[in-house]
């Protein structure tokens with residue numbers, strides 16, 4: 001689709017959406033009235049003046065308060081996980097489910113899938129959107145769906161082998177586990193017909209991709225979605241594996257500076273914000289995902305014209321602004337992983353020295369480090385500081401700490417300790 | 426050659442006590458302990474009777490431990506004793522990274538510990554010069 005045609009379609013759908021939510025969702029009516037804006041825009045750039053929707057809006061409207069259609073039109077509900085408390089409910093009309101199936105069919109197709117494929121769906125089924133989303137997509141494509149759901153890994157391997165699975169759909173970490181389990185069972189997945197994996201629902205790295213592709217002998221495709229916006233199928237990589245094409249005929253993507261909330265130029269990092277321009281059940285205007293990404297500029301070699309977003313590199317919840325530079329703790333982790341002698345456990349400690357903010361990265365010395373002299377450790381510390389400076393463009397003090405001295409967490413690790421309000425040093 | 430453990434320590438209260446307690450609990454007996462510290466951290470060098478046991482005990486207690494070889498030379502307790510040794514080491518072009526010494530309780534000599542790049546070459550040079558380079562068994566036996 002040519003860009004002007006796409007934008008015309010987006011604008012038309014956007015205005016229909018705005019009219020719909022203003023008329024049917026009290027939360028939106030209140031937001032628009034409070035912001036003093038009319039629920040209509042004359043161009044796509046007008047989106048920037050509209051109010052945001054945040055997860056807390058969904059929580060406060062729990063369970064059905066943000067639905068834009070009568071309950072009788074809702075044919076299914078899913079929920080988003082409540083990592084930080086209450087779950088939220090999302091509702092789909094028959095048209096939403098159909099669109100979703102189209103988008104997931106598109107996702108599988110962009111991974112090279114066709115009607116001839118056998119798709120093993122090892123995402124969880126149920127309230128989580130992964131399983132059923134992939135399932136309807138596989139069927140819409142005309143492929144053969146194996147609704148195995150997650151878990152029972154030995155059986156996954158057996159089915160993968162016996163049913164002649166050609167595409168695996170699951171989280172990337174589960175794909176690795178399947179690969180390792182197969183090896184333990186004496187089965188070489190690389191010799192089976194499987195050729196692609198559509199992996200999502202958790203952040204993963206390029207090195208994990210390499211690992212999965214080696215162990216499973218397939219092409220690993222990153223897919224992106226979130227239940228508030230729809231579920232999987234919001235964006236997906238093509239076989240070029242260079243950015244995820246956003247399904248722009250259904251979702252308008254914005255990348256915003258998390259501080260000013262103004263759009264950043266293409267290619268620059270910021271918070272991903274989506275507006276769902278076709279959804280009926282629970283449409284969202286400018287939903288702040290808290291995920292950090294950027295637009296991949298240029299045209300994709302595959303010929304698709306939908307813009308691409310980079311894989312998710314962090315969350316705004318974790319973002320620090322240090323001397324004007326945005327720093328995500330995950331970037332520090334990436335630096336540490338590449339340095340022998342330190343463990344990838346770290347903590348960013350913020351404190352006050354006089355009136356200045358002082359930032360210190362605490363890094364655990366690894367058990368494998370061979371040090372004998374003070375200068376060896378100082379060299380190690382300086383190397384960590386230099387590599388952080390070169391990849392984050394900011395100088396941070398580095399302090400080496402003892403192994404396991406940084407508190408471990410079973411859930412999300414606490415990477416940032418802010419002592420700035422606890423008196424100066 | 427003598428095996429030496431090096432332990433990374435944060436400069437925080439109670440860490441050295443924790444280290445020595447971990448060694449004590451494992452029944453390890455130390456012959457020498459030397460602390461080198463900077464403003465930010467310290468490293469503790471230890472020569473003891475059972476380095477492998479010591480290493481396991483320290484790692485189990487969460488310490489980062491590195492093991493390396495050092496040279497221990499018995500130096501007669503007289504003026505110029507240490508200088509003689511250092512001249513031999515200098516004579517083969519070796520650089521002393523660090524050194525420390527402890528006095529043998531029942532004897533008239535001190536034991537000097539040296540860390541050099543090429544342990545084998547320096548050991549040989551010292552032996553050729555008639556110095557008494559201690560092996561592991563000897564050093565643990567001294568004084569007991």
Ligand SMILES: [Zn+2]
Pocket residue numbers: 237238239240245300301302303304
């Ligand atoms: Zn592409």
